[in-house]
Amino acid sequence: MGLNEAPLLFNFEVESSENFTFIPMSVRFNLDRFGLRITLAQWQMLPLEDRKLLARFPVDDDTEIEPNFDHALFEMLRTHANVEPEWFTPEEAPLWRRTDSVPEGVTHQAGLAGLTAPSVARWAELDPFKRYVLAKLSRKPEANHDFVPAMKEFGGGA
Structure with missing residues (x-):
């Protein structure tokens, strides 16, 4: 590739x-x-x-x-x-790789933004790179200005 x-x-x-x-x-x-x-x-x-x-x-x-x-x-x-x-040593099993649960940070960011967090099924359907992006944008407790546009672009956040 x-x-x-x-x-x-x-x-x-x-x-x-x-x-x-x-x-x-x-x-x-x-x-x-x-x-x-x-x-x-x-x-x-x-x-x-x-x-x-x-x-x-x-x-x-x-x-x-x-x-x-x-x-x-x-x-x-x-x-x-x-x-x-x-x-640094990369995480062996980062939360964004998991498809059986939505990371807590993503749910928290969605709540801060007044958005509905992705369902587990929707989370599992997302491309792994998109899951990485949402998890990365959600790693801090305060609102991230790129989270809402990312959610909308990825088809979430109704």
């Missing part, structure tokens, strides 16, 4: 990423998948074309499918920022 033709951005991200000023969800997914952490300042040190390239990597949960994201990120950061990303 190769790179996507265009950067992977959801509609709700187009405005909020401000032309890749902020880290898109596809890059966040791959950072979490590979156990890498970068700061927003490090991200912003990368040339725009490099940021767009990182957002073209596939968002598949299998690290064997596209193992070059981490190598590309390391080279870009060394070249343009003279830093390396931090390593």
Whole structure:
């Protein structure tokens, strides 16, 4: 599986990423998948074309499918920022992978926004990357400004 033709951005991200000023969800997914952490300042040190390239990597949960994201990120950061990303151990069983229950954070965010949380059946139907996005946007107790647009884009939140 190769790179996507265009950067992977959801509609709700187009405005909020401000032309890749902020880290898109596809890059966040791959950072979490590979156990890498970068700061927003490090991200912003990368040339725009490099940021767009990182957002073209596939968002598949299998690290064997596209193992070059981490190598590309390391080279870009060394070249343009003279830093390396931090390593961490990725979660073995993150809540977004589960299809038998909706993560508490997602239910909480939906409540804060006055939306109906997805049912377990609807949650299970969502693409794994969309489940990741909703869980990622729900990790803090305060309302996330991208949660409502994401829910609407993914067909939820009636």
